[in-house]
Amino acid sequence: MTRPVPGLVLDRRRFLRLSTLGAGAVGLGALGFGTAACSSGTSGEQAAAADLDYILPTDPEVAAAEAARPSSGATASFALAASAGAVDLGGRIVNTWTYGGAAVAPELRLSKGDRVRVSVDNGLPQETTLHWHGIRIRNDMDGAAPVTQPPIDADGGRFEYDFIAPDPGTHWYHSHSGLQADRGLFGAMIVEDPNDATGADADAVLVLDDWIDGLGTTxxxxxxxxxxxxxxxxxxxxxxxxxxxxxxxxxxxxxxxxxxxxxxxxxxxxxxTQHIAYPLHLVNGRPPNDPAVIEAPAGQRLRLRVINAAAETPYRFAVAGHELTVVAVDGFDVRPATADTVIVGMAQRVDMLVTVRSGAWPVVAKVEGREGYASTVLRSHDAVPMPNPDVGGRIPELDGRLLLESELRPAEAVMLDEREADRDYRIELIQAGDRYVWGMAGPDAGKLVMKPGERVRITMVNSSTMWHPMHTHGHTFAVPAYGGLRRDTVNVLPGTELAIEFDADNPGEWMFHCHNAYHFEAGMTANLRYIR
Structure with missing residues (x-):
């Protein structure tokens, strides 16, 4: 089992105290763009940063925050094995990396407050980690190497993740090592709420993904x-x-x-919207010609838990013949809102209710902004199978009433209390010229620090020509411009600025990055750091 060692902790502490640039700024500098392009830090600021007393993943404050989380007293145990192997994608046999031998990993289902224990065996030829997206997890279990743990060794390494899951809702897990999650290393994690008030009779999980691995390239x-x-x-x-x-x-x-x-x-x-013309799109690891059909009795109130696990693709989602009632995003309840179609950005989750009609109905996730789609079928128990389940990705509802993220409002029970921000930061989301290099700029980009108990506000100014789904590890936030909508991943459109606010209630060091996997790899990431 891979565990932190004292030398690593000491080296990391020394690095943090000497560093004044965020990871995104470092990434740009390493690629030949001077650090002045990413930070206006001066020698005085460097000296101030060197005096900060950072709270690290292995420090007592992290364990204390975990101990204070409400617990159900139950334990949910799982085992995952990462390995290379062949996967059948509707008749296309591809070699890829998976947890469990399928193009999407096993669904993990538990209850609010459960202790989660997951052993991960790494049979890959590369080191790996596992990140629990959307869960306010303890810092040393976040799976973001090298910040919160050493990576799990290749060819036989093992690590056991052990944490409390305090937040109900639709979440997911994925490798946080390089572009491994753009293979098959991701899956759904559903934390059930014993006090769920949506009125759903049952639920179905739909994991959307863009697929490229093994189709002639990687x-x-x-x-x-x-x-x-x-x-x-x-x-x-x-x-x-x-x-x-x-x-x-x-x-x-x-x-x-x-x-x-x-x-x-x-x-x-x-x-x-995208740079990559993905050749295939999947629902629950299956292409349109070989769908995993959703079956339900006519009249049932069905909760569709839609997860966009894609690396670079936003999807416009709709169900033929059905109205959608959005009831939650990223695990947080919203005021119910009806629509024909919704857009789901990378890493985002949208829960919606449909009242199942008799018949067989195409369920389509159309690539937003270009050709391509994923699809499956919703079929009532009294319906006959569709002779051809692949309808070509075209249903009228995709051109119907579109419910925008900015139009959603949070349920009263999940709203953050109103208070003034103790720290008010401003960062710029940038592309370095016309090269595929992305980052965060401005005086605040490399010094996003906070103390436990503070309210933090970060305004993101998108000066690039692309949108960015921005995600915080270890924290969920409110979006003031959207009436305090709660999320952990929000879409920041080009030429706009958008603020998020959160409470500093989970000490440690956390990543803050764009969830376009290729933007992230090309530098659009920084760290949120707690200080004493």
């Missing part, structure tokens, strides 16, 4: 095609293997073709 070859400047640098320093990546000529040719087909474009997302 995610790492695609990253190299997007920006040859960072090829050969392993996984960008974000927890992956430090060994240089090599790609065959055929893999690079295929990757270059996928990134040469132009970008997506969407009015709701403010313009440019």
């Amino acid at each position: 995610p790492d070859a695609v990253l190299a095609a997007l920006n040859p400047q960072i090829s050969g640098h392993g996984h960008g320093g974000h927890g992956g293997s430090s060994a240089p990546m090599t790609h065959s000529g055929d893999e690079m040719t295929a990757a270059q073709q996928l990134v040469s087909q132009g970008h997506g474009d969407s009015v709701p997302l403010g313009g440019m």
Whole structure:
């Protein structure tokens, strides 16, 4: 079992006290862009940072915060084994990396307040970690190497994650090492709420994903095609293997073709949406020609838990013949809102109710802004199977009433209390020229610090030409511009600014990054650091 060692902790503490630049700024500097482009830090600021007393993942404050979480007294135990192998994608046999041999990992289901114990065996040829997305987890179990743990060794390493899951809702888990999650290393994590008030009779989990691995190329070859400047640098320093990546000529040719087909474009997302023309899109690990059908009795009030596990693709989701009632996002209840279709950004989750109608109905997640779709079928028990379940991704509801993220409002029970911010930061989301290099800029970008108990406000100014789904580890936030909507991942549109607010109630060091996997690998990440 991989465990932190004293030397690592001491080295990390020394690094933190000497560092004044966020990870995103460091990433840009390492690629030939001077640090002045990312921070206006002066020698005086460096001296001040050196005097800060950071709370580290192994410090007592982390254990104390965990001990204070309400517990159900029950334990949910699981075992996951990461390995390489062949997967059948509707007749296409691809070699990839998975937990358990399928294109989506097993669903983990537990109850609010349960203690979660998950052993992870790493049979991959690379180091790995596992991140629990959306859970206010203890810092040393967050799975963000090298910040919160050493990576799990390749070829036989093991680590046991052990934490309380205090937050009910639709969450997910995924590798946080390089681009491993753009293979099959992700799955749903459902934390049931014993006091659920949505009125759902049952639920169905739908994990959406864009797929590229084994279809002539790999995610790492695609990253190299997007920006040859960072090829050969392993996984960008974000927890992956430090060994240089090599790609065959055929893999690079295929990757270059996928990134040469132009970008997506969407009015709701403010313009440019994607750089990669993914060849396949999946629901629960299955392509449109081989769907995992959802079956339910007619008249049932069904809760659809939709998770966008894609690396680079936003989806417009709809169910033919059905109205959607959105009841939660990212695990937080919202005031019920009806629509025909919704957009789900990468890493976001949307829970919606449908009253099942008799018949067989296409369920479609259309790529927002360009061609492509994932689909499955909702079939009532009294309906006959559809002769061809693949309807080509075209249903009228996709052009119907679109419910925007900005129109959602939180349920009263999940709203943050109103209070003044103790710390008010401002960062800029940037692209370095016309190169595929992304980062965070401004005087605050490398010094996002806080003390336990403070209210923190971060205003994100998107000066780039693309939207960014921005995610905080270890914390959930309110979006004041959206009436205090609670989330852990929010879409920041190009040419706009958007603020988030959260309470500093989970000590340690946490990542704050864009959940476009390729933007993250290319530098758009920083750290949130607690100080005494």
